[in-house]
Amino acid sequence: MTTIALAHVNLRAGREAVESLRAFYCDVLGLTVGPRPNFALSGYWLYAGDRDVIHLVVDDEAASRNTGESTFHHTAYECEDRPAFEKRIAERRIPHHAAQVPGRPIVQIFLQDPAGNGVELTFREG
Numbered sequence: 001m002t003t004i005a006l007a008h009v010n011l012r013a014g015r016e017a018v019e020s021l022r023a024f025y026c027d028v029l030g031l032t033v034g035p036r037p038n039f040a041l042s043g044y045w046l047y048a049g050d051r052d053v054i055h056l057v058v059d060d061e062a063a064s065r066n067t068g069e070s071t072f073h074h075t076a077y078e079c080e081d082r083p084a085f086e087k088r089i090a091e092r093r094i095p096h097h098a099a100q101v102p103g104r105p106i107v108q109i110f111l112q113d114p115a116g117n118g119v120e121l122t123f124r125e126g
Contacts, residue, residue, distance in 0.1 A: 013057075076121075086109070
């Protein structure tokens with residue numbers, strides 16, 4: 001038995017927050033809204049190419065069920081065309097910082113989505 005990949009990230013919030021998250025991930029990361037099964041709770045599946053990578057669920061009770069501190073820090077997305085991403089982020093005045101991975105040809109850009117979740121954009125350069 002082997003885990004072979006991260007399937008998706010699921011974020012639950014009220015309608016307004018979900019709409020804000022959808023706009024962020026589509027506008028800033030370039031994900032697209034795609035097909036989603038007809039679950040009892042509404043929401044969106046956001047796609048990178050043909051893979052659903054973020055599931056957004058409208059759940060107005062989600063905040064009240066969050067009773068403890070989370071250990072969640074960020075999700076990472078492998079990306080291409082770093083200059084285009086840097087331009088998009090700058091145009092939207094999104095606070096961020098870049099870091100070089102020591103000993104590897106990888107640059108990471110760190111930012112936060114509208115709900116405060118950490119987002120890492122990873123660029124392989126070389």
